[in-house]
Amino acid sequence: MNIRPQYHLRPSPRGLLAWDVRQLIALAAAQGLQPHWVRLDEIAELDQRYWFGEPGDEPTPRAIAEHLKLVQAADTDYPILLDAQGRLMDGMHRAVKRLSQGHDEVWALRFATTPEPDFVGIAADALPYAD
Template sequence: MRTQFHFWPTAEGKGYDAWDVARLIELSLNLPVHDVPVDALTEVDTNYWSEPDPTVRWVVGHARLIRDVDTGYPIILRPDGCVMDGMHRVCRALLEDRPTIAARRFTVLPEPDHRNVALTDLP
């Protein structure tokens, strides 16, 4: 599988900071797991994947990911409550009308693996 990243726009708005999700998983393993209300996750009402003109094939690809996701892992949240890893698990919780989802939340934001990069510059 390709390396997955969590992206966040830089303060200057000229690029992104990026965190390797595998590293986030390792860093979060000892954090406590809490049930978080799905409706409290602000991303559920945003264009999270920023696809301006999704094709049917693109939507079906994400539907497969949502269908096949392993819901046994908690999602990972930033200190501000934004999702760093697990949006397909959030989607599955919404589809199943589950009011909460298991989550680990950083109290301090880890340093990104890449600073001020273009998305196309990542491996």
């Protein structure tokens, strides 16, 4: 699977934490994580502000339409990624697609130990996005 550079971001007292999603996928494969069904109601991020959390990143109709395109194109054959506590690290569009289709579960991989972030304290727009 060829995936564009993207990051899972979380604020922290140490500064912004960023995980390279491509590295997370490779790590999950290297660890031999096995996919399993996870109930959508166990994914807390489905009920939290997620895509529109940065200043200036407003949920305008145009921005929502862009996410709708990504939800429609999402391939739910690929499992989402969860950290050791069950927090979403990759796959919100896939989870939303399953939810919008009336499903109760989504295919997921869960790390036994949450990987260390690839970047700490670097602004999201300063992360490397070129291939």
